[in-house]
Amino acid sequence: MATKQSGKVGRPRGFDADEALDRAMRVFWEHGYEGASLSCLTEAMGISTTSMYSAFGNKEELFRKVLERYTAGPGAYLNRALDEPTAREVAAAILDGAIRATTCPTNPAGCLGVQSALSVGDSGREVRDLLADWRNNGCSRVHERFRQAVDTGDLPAGTDPGLLARYVTTLVFGISVQAASGATRDELQEMADAAMRSWPIH
Structure with a gap:
């Protein structure tokens, strides 16, 4: 049965x-x-x-x-970079990671988080705000890491960690736009190297 x-x-x-x-x-x-x-x-x-x-x-x-x-895949370079021992190495790793992620030949050029919703209509407003929060969160994490570097003496005492974080993340966003516009990895690396030459020193 x-x-x-x-x-x-x-x-x-x-x-x-x-x-x-x-x-x-x-x-x-x-x-x-x-x-x-x-x-x-x-x-x-x-x-x-x-x-x-x-x-x-x-x-x-x-x-x-x-x-x-x-964020866990192509954008994971930020998490790795924040673990670098000095603020200068953090910034260099962020820029290097951004260049590699935005020019990877197996992926679309540029950054998903920068280009996806910079200009949208009302239907995409929540996604635009989501991505703004995503970008700002990244900047805040870099800010906190640089603040720690100032506190420990790794960065000069007069360094503004918030301004420095905004500087680095703005470079990252610019890298994304340039990569999407056809800039090569070598060209972007030259730009990053030039930016790092102005890094605050004791």
């Missing part, structure tokens, strides 16, 4: 969620938030719109997941 099984067996998703996010990342990276249509996203991800909504939510929720994946 057959017994009735309790509960329901979940249907397999049928696709690799991480791979789908990586593909969505490329679409947002290349076309920006508003330029990435749902049809373009789902085609690249290899899933239906229904599957996308079921697995990732709406377009904005998908973008938030993509940004998290970008």
